[in-house]
Amino acid sequence: MKTLLLRRWKQRFGAWSVISGIGAVLALLPSLYILAGLLGKPGENWAHITEYMLLDYALESLLLTGGTVVLASLAGIVLAWLTVAYDYPLRRFFSFVFLLPLAIPPYIAAYTYSSMLSYTGSVQTWLREMGVAVNQNYFDVMSMKGAIIIFSLFLFPYVYLMVRSFLEKHSASFVESARLLGRNPLSVFFRVALPLSTGAVVGGASLVAFEVLNDYGVSKHFGLQTFTAAIFKTWFGMYDIDSALRLAASLMALIIGIFVIERLLRRRKRYHIPANRSVPLTRRKLKGPVAWLAVIFSSFIALLSFFLPVVQLLIWAWWTFEDVWNEKFVGMLSNTLLVSCFTVVITMFFAVVASNVNRQWRSPLSLTVGRLLSMGYSIPGAVLSIGVLAVFLSVDKRLAGVYAALGLGHNKLVLSMSLVMVVFAYSIRFLAVGYNAMDSGFDRIGNKYSEASRTMGNGMTATFFKVDLPLVKGAVLAGGIMVFLEVVKELPLTLLLRPFNFDTLATKAYQYASDEQIHQAALPSLLIIALGIGSVCLYHWLGRRKS
Amino acid sequence: MRNKIVAGVLTFLSAAVIVTGCGGTNGGTKGENNSGTNGASPSASAEATAKPEKSGVVNVFTARHYDIDFAMFDQFEKETGITVNEIKGTAEELVERMKREGESSEADLFITVDGGVLNYAKESGVLQPIESETLFSNVPEKFRDKDNNWVALASRARVIVYAKDRVKPEQLSTYEALAEPQWKGKVVARSSTNMYNQSLIASFIELNGEAKTEEWAKGIVANFARDPEGGDRDQAKALAAGIADVAIMNTYYVGQMLHSKDAEEVKVAENIGVFFPNQETTGTHLNISGIGLAAHAKNKENALKLAEYMTSKEGQEMLTNGSFEFPVNPAAELPQLLKEWGQFKTQDIQYAQLGVNNKAATELLNRSGWK
Known part of the structure; x- marks a missing residue:
């Protein structure tokens, strides 16, 4: 009986689940290290933390995250619907431009906007020259409201992207029927498009939520008392890293809770819609004032979320180019590309395997493993880096004998002084991004094709390459590009875990921004943005060619 | 479709080649310093990027x-031929x-801002x-740890600045006085997560x-x-904007603002006055940046050389002209702006105490509602 089960298990999954398991274990080690903090006894500072920080900071985080999720989802859904279901002047241009904010790291955007709107910034200076007296209250961007708006402006594309690709491929028959049945446009949107795309919205919104939860750059600069700020106050202010890790662990526990809810939400609304053969939605042409309204609204968002900050950065880069530019930038650029490409390959490999195993083997265990894989995304990078460091140092210690035998020297740190550690950390951190993309990709095609293939005697691997991969190729690419974008922008992990002399564009931008030299930070920031635009273009171009 | 995959793979591979190619040349330039020595050690090439020669980094x-x-x-x-890895x-x-x-640990030197952190590193x-x-x-001794675990590199004063058009320096006296009711709604400071405030x-x-x-x-x-x-x-900027005084x-x-590329920032800096508080009482708060020698330094001699270089008269002048901090080496000449500010009385405390009291400070700030 037991052997039979084992054989069946082997037949079905074999290498796939083994790889998935290895990935899960590797990815979980640092998180487990942090979660273990919950088991120990709270330190002497814990009482102070719970009394003065925990609740207030958690609530402020909740407000920030909730506000951003609502606003970003709203913008994402409306813009996706507008560009998919209607035709208006410059529509193609806008549908591409709405992806571009992804290229701008939110903390750079925050610094740019706060500086731009400050008393000495270009906006107020211009207004003063025009003789307009300005009330400073209107320009207080460094506040909760400001943070929500900035996060939403630069994170809404996550929702937009997922909803758009869903609506483009799968909504046509429903929407056309509703239109034929004489539903007015608003009712088509609210009664058909919106409920259909719940899954895509939740997927995009959860990425937005994680980005906000683990942010430290924006909240620190704006003086917001978020949960992450509490973690760092405990660590840097009280020098109590154990309590800081305990706080981070509580955050992780909370995130696991959110995972479960998200899963429940998605499960209730499951539409199996055939992926191929779906007819594209015919766009309705907008005319007259409505068309102009659409153009104005789209331009407004495009200006705020991309063109204005980029133009401002260009001006600053022009001012400081001579001071900042040197030949080291070539090295930073290649470093950035190097780690990004490695990470993309590793992350997408594990994301594909894990999500494929997960969908074939729908059990609570595999589901949990799948979700746990994404945990790295939820905690602040600096905290995760401590977990990663702990793991690598212990591996290095264990391998000390091997290093000595290889003639590398006694008591040497090899792995933890190499790029391996950084790439490993990135992969853990951004597995969630790749996994989310793959999960919804597989979700969309359902299991019937692969099951048919399996019935015809193809193994899991053969089925994957012959049947699944062609169907989810888009998801793999989309996931890969998302991961690339994230790594290019990533900061806290790189900062602590990189080897000697390893500078990326993000660390350079941070070096200036953290010292309030925002003008000097413009040049490296623009290079990050350029790389981001490049990958967004690639993504867009691939999408167009396919259709 | 297969073509597309092939094209994708090729693009990726060529990108990877370009990237690793660049990486290779980078490593090469770093390693060139010791290429003169005959390659007797087989492991030297493997370690070339991180350490060209034991004594050279x-x-x-x-x-x-x-x-x-x-x-x-x-x-x-350039001056010593010793490679600095950071x-x-x-x-x-x-x-x-x-x-x-x-x-x-491969660390030889630890450099940071803030006396409190230096003490934390020591502890x-x-x-x-x-x-x-x-x-x-x-x-000088007052800028060194009592056990010489670290020495200061430069110092900075945390002062009161005021809007020249609304406040006269005679109205200002001490940090303590800023808490008095006459300044209600007129004070700004950054958040308590910031270590300068702590x-x-x-x-x-x-x-x-x-x-x-x-x-x-x-x-x-x-x-x-x-x-x-x-x-x-x-x-x-808040002073210039009239939000506070x-x-x-x-x-x-x-x-730095006076030397900003942004004309508006220069204007702001010109319109604020710098006031060194507590001259009659406890003195102005001074904080330091410092250098510590790592406990397990493998290149101790070079580490000390670098520390000596950075605190030498020339090093200090180069540093303070770039960062507008105060030098700790009394032999170093002050940048013009700092000269104009003149001499001032500073707090007479051990910098290590900033670290000892940091936890109490953070808790106190939390209790007082300083966001």
């Missing part, structure tokens, strides 16, 4: 991310990393006593005791013109 863990620091490292490389990060993170790496056991007569003659409070705890300091912090919070936000420069900020930011 110094590994720096630094939390100071100023361009001028890196320019100094370059200059040091890992950057937040001070507390770097200390944590060194602690966890233990004996295997964490990642530093060791320095023995260098040159360093001791460069840096150290400022830590120094007050040392001088005035915890109860008085807490009362003061509550008074300041009551006088805030707005919730703390932004960095030190943003406080100066007085602010607490570090001196070197005024210097």
